[in-house]
Amino acid sequence: MANGKDMIAEAKRSSGAHSCVECGRCVAVCPMAEMYSNFSIEMSPRGVIKKALTGNDIITDENIWYCTECNAGTDVCPQGVSCRDLIRGLREIAIEENIVEDLKHCTRCGRQFVSIPVENFVFERLREEPPNVLDVLELCPSCKREVYMLRNT
Amino acid sequence: MQEQTNEQNNSITLEDLRPRPEEKKTFPDHFMPRLHPGILFDPKKCTGCGTCEMVCSLRNVSKIAPASASIKVLRDEDSVKNFAILCQHCRKPLCIEACPTRAIEKGEDGIVRINKLFCVACGLCTIACPEAAPLQDPITGEINKCDLCDGDPQCVKYCPSGALILTKGKSFRWIKGLRWFVQTISFLLLVVVLIGTFCSLKAGALSLSCPAGVLQNIASSGVVVLVWVLSTFLIIGLTILAGRFFCGWICPFGFFLDLVDKITPKKIGLPSFFKSRMAKYGILIGAVGGSCAFGFQVFCPICPIGSICRSHGAAGTLNGANMGIVAALAGLEVTERRVWCRYFCPVGAILALFAKIGLIKIVIGANQCKKFSCVQCAEVCPMGIIDANKLREGISPEIPMTECITCMRCIDRCPYGAAKIRFRWQKTIPGNIEL
Amino acid sequence: MKLFNNLYNMKVGIVDLSELSSEVISLDEQIVEEKIGGAAINEDLFNQYKEDVPLVIGVGPLTGSFAPASCLAVATFLSPRFGNLCHVPLMLRTGPEMKFSGIDFLVVKGSASLPKIVHIDKGTIRILSAEHLIGVDIPEGLQRLKKEIMDSRSILLTGPAADNGIPGASVSIGFNGSLDKAGLAFLMASKNLKGVIFNGTGGLPFTEDNLKHNETLERKLFEDEGRKNEGFLTMLDKIGIKENLKGVIKKAKWRDMACYHCPSPCMSSVQFTWHDPRKNSRVEDNIFLSDHLGFLALAKKSGRDVFPLSESCRRFGLDPVAVTERLPENESLLESLKAIEKMSITPEEPEIKNESHQIGEAPAEMHKLFGGGIPPILPGELWRKRVCLSMILGVCPIFLVRFQQISESDLLKFLTKNESDLSILEEKIRFILEN
Incomplete structure (x- = not known):
């Protein structure tokens, strides 16, 4: 849709994606490499930027949902490209256009707070914990704090 | 961190660069374990002033910025209560598991720290923290975790009402030594020196009469010998005073089971339909009823406690059935600790009935307890009556004194003095923190 | 002076509700040098924008710093109830949150056609629609706001009483009420300003030696009096309390609450049970008491x-003193509750109140100048000087009035340690106080 294309173009522009020189520094610091056994170039910041710049089907690509939005890539980029802003912008467009939404909703307040692949990683690492602990992890940070406080007073 | 591609898997992984720390237990750890420092919060004293946030943020970002502190005061407007949340430096921290770059470490002093060299501020530790501790700075996204100010926490120092207290956790465990000593002496006395003293009623004027034995005797013979009944009062009196103290400190079979537990540390657990604590009452009733029906004490010959007591010396050896039962019960120890004591022992059943009206109780004080971040008492309890799940949710569990064998392992182990012994009538609603 | 640069954002927010526009301009350094801050600069800004009926909210240089009880924000406006220019103190966490949200002074001029809320976060001002909050009582309104707007650390809200044009309406800081007896809420309603939200996520670099200075001051405070004079009740004792209240007070559970960085709480949260005639059952409730004079009335x-009754006033955003004047004598609880509810709906003409409506030693004029909420526990001129000082510097007036040991130079030391600067400042303050 024309509107969608404009928004993608705007996301690319405001994050500075056009300045990417593909040096790969962002990939070197990206924690995704340690999180996902199927980590691939397409999932890496460099890969997402490249695909966004060369094609318009980046919105339906599942690879934009793996990012933790930690901003480490932005910190080391010599060109000042903010991969986090790009990912955020693309995710917003995907949600708004109702194409796909791979975000986890807090079980208490319903707000989205983390993407599902990231959440799955955390659960995988913590799988030995009993269920009532894992339940707490399904809450967004502010609900977690409220629940914690209510239990303790 | 290295880039891994799908084709080559021979690149260096994180496991090689920063391996998970091993849980090694050396001998001194048994008596002087690692410290578990922490900050305890007393909600009764908190006035909600927020000074703790101010001084913490001063340390984190060199500014007064309460939003960037590693401690957060939650203010509930409905119930008008305040609660401070901060990192509890858990014994088994979940954040360490969740960190993809292994930037978090638990130091020798027990403090959980973040190594800024490896941290990429991904925020997964914040998601994984069960205590909802504020780790991520909402503005810069940097992770600033409480590190107890390296041992001298500012928030504790500057809290005007003293609601925050630093505790290093006591570490010396003396009850353990005393108990093993008493158990050994009692074993030697009851088994080796005074053969068969516990259950046999023939050791002269002095004997510790087994209450189950006396009951079966009365049922089978229909005769009540006053002096035997009176001599059971010794044990029953002890139970009313101190709960199932006999089970935890004196019973020779209990000692035997504790030794077996030492060599079978990993427990595979029982399926839930086996786990009825009522079974021992059933066995008691069966023993007494059977004695009444058959005219002799049906349970005493096969009783493992008796078998152990009578096994030493010229007259006693473990004959076939006894040997089988003792061996089978020892074998069951791989499933849980003190299986016999929990589910089958009729002596324990009688003592449990008296412990119900006993004078003391074991309490786990909610304010001093570190709840999720510790849970050592639940792990170390041989009778498994401390509900770890409740503790993880932040509720102090009620401890049934009918099951508790007063071994006091929980009291010994608790570094914060939250697990304690109190008289039954003493109020155990969380009061002020006593240190 | 350069020393103010670290203490202020040096920004003023101007909101024009008629045009629905806002801008953030720099704070003129000249004004800061002359007037230092707080109510003095507020007055200056008020005179600047006089034609547009402005409401000015501002902080002082010490707000948010390590000075004790540095919680103050001052609201300056033409009081519809008293008819003169009023400076009402807003405590709890309003001042620091405002400063840390990026602006030091907020001027709201004009009036909107539809109800609006002003939201300030990270130096940006947003004007949001608030039609869905009209007629809704304060707790419900707060809940809705918190759900909608994630970043709302400090909320100033008016209740249904203000929406219906009741002159006795009072603004509420969160659900905690305020010392507004001058009709701030009425003024806000006439501008169609439903509330102001500050989200203080920033910070200012106050220095560490300020912290040490505060420590010395606190020690001085408590060495003679100790910590006995704290809480809502001790304040009530100072301004007089009737004997028949003792029973009610004893039955409730009191817990001390303090404002931002206040070492000696003067407010309390109370847990009480009462028989609700509307539901015909005993209800347990909590209330945060910060308004001493209102409670006394x-x-x-x-x-x-x-x-x-206090809770009812709080719920509808009514000033308890105004309510008391209109409550009929000797009514049952049910009747009184209904009367309060009715009061929040029926509009009346604003009357200029000429007489002072409180006991106390401060002259009525002075009392009205500061909103009529600060307990007059000192003789007239001294009270005026202390309150003026607190309003200029940005520390809590009740704190300064209670503790005379904290002198003017003690507070000024937070600004500068330089002797000559100190004396210059003292001169300036004296000058301001004269006018």
């Missing part, structure tokens, strides 16, 4: 029912 009128 209600207590004089209807001693036993003071808690539920």
Whole structure:
């Protein structure tokens, strides 16, 4: 849709994606490499930027949902490209256009707070914990704090 | 961190660069374990002033910025209560598991720290923290975790009402030594020196009469010998005073089971339909009823406690059935600790009935307890009556004194003095923190 | 002076509700040098924008710093109830949150056609629609706001009483009420300003030696008096309390609450049970008491029912003193509750109140100048000087009035340690105080 294309173009522009020189520094610091056994170039910041710049089907690509939005890539980029802003912008467009939404909703307040692949990683690492602990992890940070406080007073 | 591609898997992984720390237990750890420092919060004293946030943020970002502190005061407007949340430096921290770059470490002093060299501020530790501790700075996204100010926490120092207290956790465990000593002496006395003293009623004027034995005797013979009944009062009196103290400190079979537990540390657990604590009452009733029906004490010959007591010396050896039962019960120890004591022992059943009206109780004080971040008492309890799940949710569990064998392992182990012994009538609603 | 640069953002927010526009301009350094801050600069800004009927909210240089009780924000406006220029103190966490949200002074001029809320976060001002909050009582309104707007650390809200044009309406800081007896809420409603939200996520670099200075001051405070003079009740004792209240007070559970960085709480949260005639059952409730004079007025009128009546006033955003004047004598609780509810709906003409409506030693004029909420526990001129000082510097007036040991130079030391600067500042303050 024309509107969608404009928004993608705007996301690319405001994050500075056009300045990417593909040096790969962002990939070197990206924690995704340690999180996902199927980590691939397409999932890496460099890969997402490249695909966004060369094609318009980046919105339906599942690879934009793996990012933790930690901003480490932005910190080391010599060109000042903010991969986090790009990912955020693309995710917003995907949600708004109702194409796909791979975000986890807090079980208490319903707000989205983390993407599902990231959440799955955390659960995988913590799988030995009993269920009532894992339940707490399904809450967004502010609900977690409220629940914690209510239990303790 | 290295880039891994799908084709080559021979690149260096994180496991090689920063391996998970091993849980090694050396001998001194048994008596002087690692410290578990922490900050305890007393909600009764908190006035909600927020000074703790101010001084913490001063340390984190060199500014007064309460939003960037590693401690957060939650203010509930409905119930008008305040609660401070901060990192509890858990014994088994979940954040360490969740960190993809292994930037978090638990130091020798027990403090959980973040190594800024490896941290990429991904925020997964914040998601994984069960205590909802504020780790991520909402503005810069940097992770600033409480590190107890390296041992001298500012928030504790500057809290005007003293609601925050630093505790290093006591570490010396003396009850353990005393108990093993008493158990050994009692074993030697009851088994080796005074053969068969516990259950046999023939050791002269002095004997510790087994209450189950006396009951079966009365049922089978229909005769009540006053002096035997009176001599059971010794044990029953002890139970009313101190709960199932006999089970935890004196019973020779209990000692035997504790030794077996030492060599079978990993427990595979029982399926839930086996786990009825009522079974021992059933066995008691069966023993007494059977004695009444058959005219002799049906349970005493096969009783493992008796078998152990009578096994030493010229007259006693473990004959076939006894040997089988003792061996089978020892074998069951791989499933849980003190299986016999929990589910089958009729002596324990009688003592449990008296412990119900006993004078003391074991309490786990909610304010001093570190709840999720510790849970050592639940792990170390041989009778498994401390509900770890409740503790993880932040509720102090009620401890049934009918099951508790007063071994006091929980009291010994608790570094914060939250697990304690109190008289039954003493109020155990969380009061002020006593240190 | 350069020393103010670290203490202020040096920004003023101007909101024009008629045009629905906002801008953030720099704070003129000249004004800061002359007037230092707080109520003095507020007045200056008020005179600057006089034609547009402005409401000015501002902080002082010490707000948010390590000075004790540095919680103050001052609201300056033409009082519809008293008819003169009023400086009302807004405590709890309003001042620091405002400063840390990026602006030091907020001027709201004009009036909107539809109800609006001003939201300030990270130096940006947003004007949001608030039609869905009209007629909704304060707790419900707060809940809705918190759900909608994630970043709302400090909320100033008016209640349904203000929406209906009641002159006795009072603004509420969160659900905690305020010392507004001058009709701030009425003024806000006439501008169609439903509330102001500050989200203080920033910070200012106050220095560490300020912290040490505060420590010395606190030690001085408590060495003679100790910590006995704290809480809402001790304040009530100072301004007079009736005997028949003692019973009601004893039955409730009191817990001390303090404002931002206040070492000696003067407010309390109370847990009380009362018989609700509307539901015909015993209800347990909590209330945050910060308004001493209001509570006293209600207590004089209807001693036993003071808690539920206070809560009712809080709920509808009404000033308890104004309510007391209109409550009929010797009414049952049910009637009183209904009357309060009715009061929040029926509009009346604003009357200029000429007489002072409180006991106390401060002259009525002075009392009205500061909103009529600060307990007058010192003789006239001294009270005026202390309150003026607190309003300029940005520390809590009740704190300064209670603790005379904290001198002017003690507070100024937070600004500078330089002797000559100190004396210059003292001169300036004296000058301001004269006018």
